Amino acid sequence: MNDDRFPDSELPGHGRELRHYLTGAAVTLTLTLAAFGIVWLSVLPRYWTLGVVSVLAVLQIVAHFRYFLHIDLGKSHRDDLLMILFTSLIIVMMVGGTIWILFNQFARMM
Amino acid sequence: MSHSNRLHGGLNLGQAHAETHRQAETMVFGFWIFLMSDLVLFAVILATYADASVHGLADGPGPAELFELRNPFIETLLLLASSVTFGMAALHLKYQDDRRGLVLWMLATGALGLVFVAMEGWDFYSLVVHDDAPPQRSGFLSVFFLLVGMHGLHVIAATVWMLVLLIQIGRFGLMPDVKLRILRLSIFWHMLDVVWVAIFTFVYLSGVAR
Numbered sequence: 001m002n003d004d005r006f007p008d009s010e011l012p013g014h015g016r017e018l019r020h021y022l023t024g025a026a027v028t029l030t031l032t033l034a035a036f037g038i039v040w041l042s043v044l045p046r047y048w049t050l051g052v053v054s055v056l057a058v059l060q061i062v063a064h065f066r067y068f069l070h071i072d073l074g075k076s077h078r079d080d081l082l083m084i085l086f087t088s089l090i091i092v093m094m095v096g097g098t099i100w101i102l103f104n105q106f107a108r109m110m
Numbered sequence: 111m112s113h114s115n116r117l118h119g120g121l122n123l124g125q126a127h128a129e130t131h132r133q134a135e136t137m138v139f140g141f142w143i144f145l146m147s148d149l150v151l152f153a154v155i156l157a158t159y160a161d162a163s164v165h166g167l168a169d170g171p172g173p174a175e176l177f178e179l180r181n182p183f184i185e186t187l188l189l190l191a192s193s194v195t196f197g198m199a200a201l202h203l204k205y206q207d208d209r210r211g212l213v214l215w216m217l218a219t220g221a222l223g224l225v226f227v228a229m230e231g232w233d234f235y236s237l238v239v240h241d242d243a244p245p246q247r248s249g250f251l252s253v254f255f256l257l258v259g260m261h262g263l264h265v266i267a268a269t270v271w272m273l274v275l276l277i278q279i280g281r282f283g284l285m286p287d288v289k290l291r292i293l294r295l296s297i298f299w300h301m302l303d304v305v306w307v308a309i310f311t312f313v314y315l316s317g318v319a320r
Binding site: 013014017018021022024025028029032035036039040042046049050053054056057060061064065068069070071074079080083084087090091094095098099102103106 | 116118119120121122124139142143146149150153154156157158160161164165179183186187190193194197198201204205297300301303304307308310311312315316318319320
């Protein structure tokens with residue numbers, strides 16, 4: 001199994017990692033087509049469409065992190081995951097807070 | 111076994127590149143911190159856009175009148191394809207000592223990036239010239255050009271970076287420093303695709319949804 005150049009049998013990993021990328025390509029392409037398709041066909045009322053494409057976007061971002069950026073739940077690299085989750089928290093607070101305050105201000109100005 | 115060798119986000123080079131792999135842990139982590147701050151920047155501009163696209167029209171045209179989906183759809187496919195081709199380049203770097211394959215996949219990625227930027231430039235041109243919707247028309251258009259233009263500038267910067275790396279591969283070969291730079295560029299490139307997912311959803315799809 002082990003040779004000099006590839007200890008820990010890294011060599012058979014090639015096929016696995018290639019499949020990983022190709023799975024990622026298939027998943028993200030499907031989610032993209034679904035999001036555009038729903039808006040193109042406009043089968044749902046506007047607010048439903050907005051909700052569905054938002055959920056699809058979150059799923060696709062998770063897929064990008066999982067398949068292309070190789071972030072998973074493994075113990076040896078929790079730091080990266082923690083940093084992403086912390087950044088997500090900051091983003092939710094800043095985006096949510098900004099939208100809340102600006103829409104509230106607008107309502108008061110009317 | 112190979113999973114316990116994972117030291118950082120993005121593709122890990124692993125034991126076959128032992129020296130580079132060890133250096134990569136701190137290097138990539140530092141770069142990761144920069145990328146997260148970049149994500150926060152994009153998120154906050156997007157939040158401003160969410161407000162301006164509703165309240166900042168200044169009696170000018172809104173998203174529903176200005177945007178169509180064909181070009182953003184093609185741009186989305188281009189970026190997605192470029193993410194996959196960069197993945198192939200990274201696999202060549204990791205598993206094959208084959209400079210030619212690596213360079214060809216990187217050239218394919220850069221070409222897709224350039225076509226993306228050219229299409230975006232065309233979109234901007236037709237907005238300003240044909241639709242009479244330049245950035246100074248309204249708050250909504252200012253933030254639109256800021257947000258999408260910022261993403262386009264990132265793609266241009268990444269393409270220049272790729273060009274520099276291709277020259278370095280030619281001159282120095284695949285020395286550890288060059289490998290580390292390719293690793294960081296690959297993470298940067300994939301992150302730009304993540305940002306684009308947010309842009310096509312919350313700017314284009316949400317803009318034209320009825």
